[in-house]
Amino acid sequence: MARLFKKSTEKKKSLWRRAVDLMLTDVQVLAKGVDQETLETLEERLIAADFGVKATLRLVDHVEAEARKGKVSRGDQLRGALEDELRRILESSADAYLEAADEGPTIYLIVGVNGVGKTTSIAKLAHRLVQEGRSVLVAAGDTFRAGAVEQLEMWAGRIGAQFIRGQQGGDPAAVAFDAVEAGLARGVDVVLVDTAGRLHTNRGLMEQLRKVDRVIRRKVEGAPHETLMVLDATLGQNSLSQVRAFGDVVDLSGILLAKMDSSARGGIVVALQEEHGLPVKLVGTGEGVDDIETFDVEAFVEGIFE
Numbered sequence: 001m002a003r004l005f006k007k008s009t010e011k012k013k014s015l016w017r018r019a020v021d022l023m024l025t026d027v028q029v030l031a032k033g034v035d036q037e038t039l040e041t042l043e044e045r046l047i048a049a050d051f052g053v054k055a056t057l058r059l060v061d062h063v064e065a066e067a068r069k070g071k072v073s074r075g076d077q078l079r080g081a082l083e084d085e086l087r088r089i090l091e092s093s094a095d096a097y098l099e100a101a102d103e104g105p106t107i108y109l110i111v112g113v114n115g116v117g118k119t120t121s122i123a124k125l126a127h128r129l130v131q132e133g134r135s136v137l138v139a140a141g142d143t144f145r146a147g148a149v150e151q152l153e154m155w156a157g158r159i160g161a162q163f164i165r166g167q168q169g170g171d172p173a174a175v176a177f178d179a180v181e182a183g184l185a186r187g188v189d190v191v192l193v194d195t196a197g198r199l200h201t202n203r204g205l206m207e208q209l210r211k212v213d214r215v216i217r218r219k220v221e222g223a224p225h226e227t228l229m230v231l232d233a234t235l236g237q238n239s240l241s242q243v244r245a246f247g248d249v250v251d252l253s254g255i256l257l258a259k260m261d262s263s264a265r266g267g268i269v270v271a272l273q274e275e276h277g278l279p280v281k282l283v284g285t286g287e288g289v290d291d292i293e294t295f296d297v298e299a300f301v302e303g304i305f306e
């Protein structure tokens with residue numbers, strides 16, 4: 001399968017250094033031998049950094065098992081054992097790229113609750129793709145919130161993307177239909193479909209999302225090639241219930257973690273992979289149109305221990 005969106009070349013360790021504060025130094029000092037107290041402190045730190053219960057227990061169990069084999073007796077070995085297991089957890093994120101259609105337009109559906117950064121992220125994604133020489137069409141599928149159509153139209157104008165609008169209060173499935181039609185007719189490379197920031201508790205809006213997804217599926221085989229769920233990184237573990245609810249309605253392929261620049265809860269990356277099998281594919285790092293990165297496992301693993 002072809003891929004879109006070139007990987008960022010430089011590793012962004014600094015992002016994760018700031019975003020995950022494990023405070024491992026005193027755990028390491030404790031770790032003259034890995035005793036119960038060390039393990040408990042480690043567990044607390046991982047939970048506090050939003051790794052989630054499942055990944056935390058897996059990591060602590062691994063350290064304990066390694067210690068029992070006599071492989072972890074010094075602080076730096078503790079770090080090494082954690083890094084190894086983290087790499088295993090994040091293995092499938094290591095190669096997380098954006099799927100592209102073999103022929104015809106590549107279609108991405110962007111979902112998530114209100115205010116997490118969907119529309120801004122679409123603008124960033126479109127901008128990067130235009131810079132890489134692709135023709136991009138963005139569809140204002142958020143017909144619910146006042147001003148949402150204009151917000152995306154403004155971005156489209158700025159970055160040189162084609163734009164499809166619907167009527168305020170109109171049917172978002174009709175917008176998706178028009179966008180895919182236009183994408184096919186004009187031979188554009190990528191169609192990005194924005195959606196209303198529905199509360200996952202709102203059944204009507206969730207049904208509407210199901211319909212948008214169905215329209216795209218019917219029109220193009222294999223589409224949507226990505227269904228990216230945008231999460232607000234500052235919410236940490238609270239996002240997991242959102243993922244569960246949206247995962248019931250659409251077939252999520254990955255996460256776009258927005259607002260990582262203002263979050264200290266980067267451990268969520270590990271929880272998402274371990275608890276939902278969902279890779280973080282893209283990371284939002286600011287409000288500007290250039291502030292988007294591909295997720296880099298090595299930068300993450302190295303960064304969080306510095």
Ligand SMILES: Nc1nc2c(ncn2[C@@H]2O[C@H](COP(=O)(O)OP(=O)(O)O)[C@@H](O)[C@H]2O)c(=O)[nH]1
Nearest residue numbers: 114115116117118119120258259284285286287
């Ligand atoms: N700091 C920061 N702000 C962001 C990022 N992504 C989006 N935002 C801001 O979050 C707010 C909501 O974004 P918007 O795209 O309208 O969210 P939507 O309701 O999900 O479409 C806006 O003020 C954006 O500028 C990010 O990566 N970092």
Ligand SMILES: [Mg+2]
Nearest residue numbers: 118119142148
């Ligand atoms: Mg929006």
